Structure formats: structure tokens, C-alpha cells
Amino acid sequence: MSTVPKRFEILLVPEHVEDRGDASVRDSAIRSAVVELTGEMGASGYPRYAGHGIVADIDPATRTVEALLVDGSELDYGLTALVWDLSRG
Template identity: 80%
Template sequence: MSTVPKRFEILLVPEHVEDRGGAAVADSAVRSAVVEATGRHGETGYPIYEGHGIRADIDPETLTVEALLVDGRELDYGLTALVRPAAAR
């Protein structure tokens, strides 16, 4: 029996960043948000996570964003959404 994580952090990172000069991915993010499970599943079949203007269908096993809305709109070209476990509060 697998358990679905309750919370993730989503980082929106420019695709064109090739050399971060030793900086972490989080330092290159133009926006980040902690999203929490809603208990619903999206059209993709994966759990929906929402928070801070971001709604995402996330595959919790592979940490893949299957669908994403930022402030109600699709992600701008040139940005990539990365997912990582949210820090414990």
C-alpha cells in the first residue's frame, strides 16, 4: 500500500540556465511554492496539489508534474517545473 505525500515544493526554473555556477536549483528558481494534496485527482489521474497560486497534478512516485496551472494559466514557455519534497514544518 503506497501513501501519497501530503506536500511538495514546486520550483519554476528557466530552461535556459545551463551553468548555475555551483548554485542550487532553488537559487535559480523564479518562483517556488509549497503545494498540498487536495484529496482529488486531476484529468491525468494523478493527485491534485494546490497552494500559493499553483495547481498541479503530480505523480508522487516519479515526482513528475503531469499538469500545471500558475495563477490560473498554463506555464510560460521557457520555464520548467521541478518538484521536490517540501521541508517539514
Template identity: 75%
Template sequence: MPAHPTRFEILLVPAHVETRGSATVADSAVRSAMVEATGETGETGYPRYVGHGMVADIDPRTRTVEALLVDGMELDYGLTALIAPEE
């Protein structure tokens, strides 16, 4: 079984933000959360990560959020969930 990252930072960014100028993705986020691996597989078949009110299934290979609950609810329209760039 391949080793997956133990944590990711999820950024919720308004979808209407087309150009950020000199702002980073993190600067444009309206909320962020550090999520930790649970060791479980989510409904999507990807590893499940939990933290700070978010439950996410994340494809660690592509760094894509495949499913997300925020405070127990689906993501609001107009928001996009992104994984913060690696530093």
C-alpha cells in the same frame, strides 16, 4: 489506496539554465510554491495539489509535475516545473 505525500514544493526554473555551477535548483528558481494535496484526482489521473497560486497534478512515485496552472494560466514557455529535492 496508497498513501501519497501531503505536500510538495514546486520550483519554476528557466529551461535555459543548463549549468548552475554551485547553485542549487532552488537558487535557480524564479518562483516556488508549497502545494498541498486536495484529495482529488486531476485531469491527468494523478493526485491534485494546490497552493500559493499553483494547481498541479503530480505523480508522487516519480515526483514529476504532470500538469500545472500558475495563477490560472498555463506555464510560460521557457520555464520548467520541478519538485524540490527532499532534504
């Protein structure tokens, strides 16, 4: 039986970056937030995580963001939400 991670870091990164140079995807994020498991299931059917103005339903098996609100609004076009598993370093 697998356990659901208690927290993740969400990285909001531009979908298209001309040249990141030596910057990592993590360094290219325009916003990041650590989100904690709320104990609720989201409308998507996946566990809900929240923190620092971000509410996300995350599939813990694939680390995919299934639903996302940033400061109460949907994600702006041109941005992608990536999940960083804090338990893996």
C-alpha cells in the same frame, strides 16, 4: 502499500541558464510554492496539489508534474516545473 505525500514544493526554473555559477537548482528558481494535497484527482488521473497560486497534478511515484496551472494559466515557455519532496528534506 505506498502513501501519497501530503505536500511538495514546486520550483519553476528557466530551462536554459547560461551560467548558474555556484547556485543550486533550488536557488535558480524564479518562483517556488509549497502545494498541499487537495484530496481530488486531476484530469490527468494523478492527485491534485494546490497552493500559493499553483495547481498541479503530480505523479507521486515519479515526482513528475503531469499538469500545471500558475495563477490560472499554463506555464510560460522556457520554464520547467520541478518537484521537491518536502518529506525527504
